[in-house]
Amino acid sequence: MERWKTREVMVGSVGVGGDNPVRIQSMTTSDTRDVRATADQVMRLADAGCEIVRVTVQGKKEAESCEAIKEDLLARGYTIPLVADIHFYPPAAMLAAQYVDKIRINPGNFVDRRASFQVFEYDDAAYALELEKIEEQFAPLVQLCKRLKRAMRIGTNHGSLSDRIMNRYGDNPRGMCESAFEFARVCRKYDYHDFVFSMKSSNPVVMIEAYRLLVDEMKKMGWNYPLHLGVTEAGEGEDGRIKSAIGIGTLLHEGLGDTVRVSLTEDPWSEIDPCKRLVRWAEKQQVLPPIVLREKVALKEGLHPQGTVLLKGESLEELEGVLKLAQKKAKDTPDCVWVEEVSEEIEPVIKDLIEAGVGILSQTPYPKALPLSKEPLDIPYVLWMQEPTSLPEKRPEWIVFQPKGSFAAQTRALVSAVKESDLPIVLAASYSCEAEDLCIHAGAEIGACLIDKLVQGICLLGIAPVDQRRQLSFNLLQAARMRTSKTEYISCPGCGRTLFDLQEVSRRIRGKTAHLPGVKIAVMGCIVNGPGEMADADFGYVGSKTGKVDLYVGKECFEKNIDFADADERLIQLIKDHGKWKEPEYHET
Template identity: 60%
Template structure:
């Protein structure tokens, strides 16, 4: 097991207006407006509402000179209303707008994938060393004036890499990878440092939480090697809406915060901007209460047999009471289809249940579930026994081990359980999970680990805390499933469990949606469209659909999606298969049906049963 080197790393402070980011400052919370930036009043109203909800920094999109000039009116209007919240201008494709708007805002965000380069074509282009060197010179020529002006005016900057908008130069030399994301940012950072400018920070955003986590860790490792200490803005881009969006964001942002990485965060949701502030604050509070683990994660691979009790892509177990099991609708709540009173397993049926014991009141249901392939684990009698390390192991038959602390682990090596349920007593569950995974790997022990964590929090905190802790462990390949114990209904516990596995790119049980939060560039009502498309296509497990308000990040972020729906201009939609645009300029009214036709044409459609 190796030490967690990140916990000793500290960033410098960068001032964004009057707000300090990094250094000894708390993790800052921010969001972005969705209004048309040229509508100064609407944008001011949104920023005021964000500030009143607790946003400490507000970002606005700046496409061109008109938007840049309107930022002066927005800034002055906020001051007149008594608000000094720092403003950040979001720039893509157009350097002159950045140079203009920096007169009026506190910080500018540039995307290194498209600030100098044209939109990526995703084609193979050969870059020899001379060609690559000329491209780097071009970055300095076009980016340098903005750096000089920020230095002169005392403005801050974010070099914000997006996985979905890397340049052709980066993708052809480093690949569409976390390492490519890091190098994309470093190209611009080197220019800043050459001019003696250091009031900048980085971000490494992706819609895939695992890619995002790896990119930030690589960036921090590289900065530690270089002796740099620039702050980090964390975010999972295009996370979506509702519980799914909060889970994805918590897996990515939370995993990093628990390692002491991150100075400011945004939870990007396809909802109104002010709805992002509450989950941000809950994440920050939870991370602040957590003791950073002294251990780095030790990924391990456990080969599971096909058709066994555990699912090869990640298992879901539920703690249930006798009353819950005896209740009407129990089979449906755990994901079973019922035929003639008997349960049948479906795609999102739980793999097993954990009971205190199987009593006569529920024995018939338990038997039917076992016949259907749902495992029954018990602490007392009537199912697969769960034993602690201080108890005698069964002489025969399957059993599971329950581990609550770090004592007596040597006995694990003499045991052959179906799995280990890790149910920590105490606060630092992440540390115990990493400790156990490292201990097992050092001893070449491939026993599967199921995280059996108990949460008594209110639902809003529960989703954030479970996705942060369990997500951090699952994202690092330290466990093979979850056994959530919460105060929720059975249905909600099951849904949360499967949503968590899917967010960690383990087990897919429903359609995956990648949808942006919207901004001033958005060309349609993103929330309404996303909700409508979800209602028509949510029954397609394994299919990934991206819904993008504009083309800035669309093609690239949709590289991880099977199908894409992108606003291309007013009233028009482009449809994509992967990175390839296959239909352009579809009338908005026809786009939903054309998307469904496209899915059917690629044999990915299924009728609702």
């Protein structure tokens, strides 16, 4: 793939941007003051294929530990670059820069106080004074990094924008970009250019929009700084991988991105395999053509207004499985089933499915089923297309598009060809890859179509079991913020700031709340991104100090310093108090 050509920035001995390959990054979860534990994690990451590792640096003790960590690594033959992660405390950056290869600063909290989400009015003169304050505190670090030849990442997080930025530009991708540009302009004023941008959010839609806007604005200004890609607080398991694949994969497919991190609430080295799979996939792709968007799309019979799941049923057993879900009114019941023909064996189940409200798409005529045809029909029908061509004169009800080439590229071409129509498109994508690749490839390819609303539904085909294809379809729609079928979780990957066993707490809360479709719960190890990222969640569980947890409703802290042992039940009570709780009846599969 031919990526957007950025300037090269050296992070230690590792080149980022320019002609270098996409680099893989991760972050330790150990206490940075524990030198041996942190060095061990860095080595394990390097052995797994990680190329750049970040460590959390809250204060001077952690910054001083970076020297010993670096020495320990070099003594054991590891030259992998280290990055110091700085929030709230600029002096730690000045000290850490003596020892590490790169400094990550968050423009939302390097100078500004933690956001209180209050409305403030700044006239131009007052705002200019705030910018002077940024330069006053940030310029010494810029000059130090320039002198020591250290790299820097100006890493905006959607969850930690300052009140000043949100009041002037908004709590949105524009605000994210402007927050970073304020710091970048200081770098450029001092002729320092060894920096990288990132625009992270737990919402892949916001993340993609922010990076696209960032690049558009950079091109206008003649800038070409490298991009580090990531979806923050993506979660764990398949959900975390799908969110990351949608966000990172869409941008890589557009030729954007020089380093990546798949942030998971798992052990750090678990992030490397999905990173590798994503980068390998991207290397085989062609850069996507420009997007053509349609003004409106009609809602048609058999389709769900928030995104349709079409399931191809191959056997009686598979159809009976769908019927059981439909009869239970499960949230993850397919909206429509595609069969080649309604044989005598499956006809009773087909009738029951129709009675239960599931649409039927059949390649052969059957009463109450919509015919699926590659040729125009004189009766209402669904057009089965495999090439991005114009529509026939006899218009179908909707389109099932099963492209032979790149799903995302071919879908963009189809939307361009039918842009004057309002016909819904269901993307049928077939995969024969191994299970570990499936959610990565589908997230990157189908997610790129869902994010921009190019398609109104999906039908996964291929060798994966039917239940896996069904569940993955719903997970893709949920990750793309189209349709909710289960509880949504926002959870950070953990770092040296984390105040409890994040993986265990996340598993425990999931086990108690997984039956609440439509509810979003954030589980955050510390306060760095907590309140901001929880603006996108209904409820939040945030480590506040050792053994204590704060509970949030939206961005408002409802209960402070709850004992860790009581926090789960207090969270459940909070959900009940706000009318979002229901007792579990059955476990949806």
